[in-house]
Amino acid sequence: MAISVQLLDTPFNPGALVGPFTNAHPGLGGVCTFVGEVRGGNGVEALELTHYELMTRPGMKKLASLAAQRFGLMGLLMVHRTGVMHPGEPIVLVSACAQHRRGAIDAVDFCMDHLKARSWFWKREKRSGAGPNGGWHWIEPRADDHTDLARWQ
Amino acid sequence: MVTLIFLGKLADLAGEDTREVAAPLDWDGLLALCDTPLADEISGERVKIALDGDVLADKTTLAALAGSEVALLPPVSGG
Numbered sequence: 001m002a003i004s005v006q007l008l009d010t011p012f013n014p015g016a017l018v019g020p021f022t023n024a025h026p027g028l029g030g031v032c033t034f035v036g037e038v039r040g041g042n043g044v045e046a047l048e049l050t051h052y053e054l055m056t057r058p059g060m061k062k063l064a065s066l067a068a069q070r071f072g073l074m075g076l077l078m079v080h081r082t083g084v085m086h087p088g089e090p091i092v093l094v095s096a097c098a099q100h101r102r103g104a105i106d107a108v109d110f111c112m113d114h115l116k117a118r119s120w121f122w123k124r125e126k127r128s129g130a131g132p133n134g135g136w137h138w139i140e141p142r143a144d145d146h147t148d149l150a151r152w153q
Numbered sequence: 154m155v156t157l158i159f160l161g162k163l164a165d166l167a168g169e170d171t172r173e174v175a176a177p178l179d180w181d182g183l184l185a186l187c188d189t190p191l192a193d194e195i196s197g198e199r200v201k202i203a204l205d206g207d208v209l210a211d212k213t214t215l216a217a218l219a220g221s222e223v224a225l226l227p228p229v230s231g232g
Binding site for chain 2: 049052055092115116117119120121122123140141142145
């Protein structure tokens with residue numbers, strides 16, 4: 001069972017990571033990959049993610065181990081960006097491989113819900129325009145994030 | 154010294170990401186170091202406090218010794 005957790009402060013190419021990850025697990029029955037990107041529109045010019053080294057990486061590793069065990073995975077790759085990003089850039093990648101599709105799909109869903117609502121990241125976005133609507137704004141957690149999380153309890 | 158780490162919007166309120174303060178540090182001592190808007194925010198139930206990477210179940214029990222790191226954690230928004 002191979003678990004890889006990465007925090008990156010520069011842009012990454014999801015395909016370049018998923019290919020080798022898949023090849024490293026011969027005999028798998030299914031791979032599921034989710035890539036989250038910075039959404040365009042609504043005047044969003046940039047997004048910045050802050051993390052806390054002492055807690056963010058250990059928390060992600062714990063989540064990855066939990067998911068691997070719960071869904072009987074063969075391998076799990078979890079990559080998260082920090083720093084400033086622009087619309088269209090990947091923020092997060094979760095890829096899971098398992099002997100059967102359900103484990104892989106559910107593991108990715110589980111990891112994403114926990115990354116959104118429970119992991120130690122703080123997000124702010126820069127919006128175009130002058131006045132109070134423009135500039136940097138911290139993003140508050142959404143109620144949906146917690147509803148999504150409750151599905152796994 | 155104790156290192157304070159301000160995360161997310163708390164860094165904006167504090168005007169800095171980190172601050173070195175005298176040890177030891179408890180909850181009342183922490184609030185006394187912060188100006189009113191920051192102290193109000195930290196007192197709110199949505200802000201958690203971690204001592205050396207572990208979240209305190211009750212932040213008012215904070216007892217940080219010299220060399221420790223106290224992180225002030227507002228609600229997260231990842232992914």
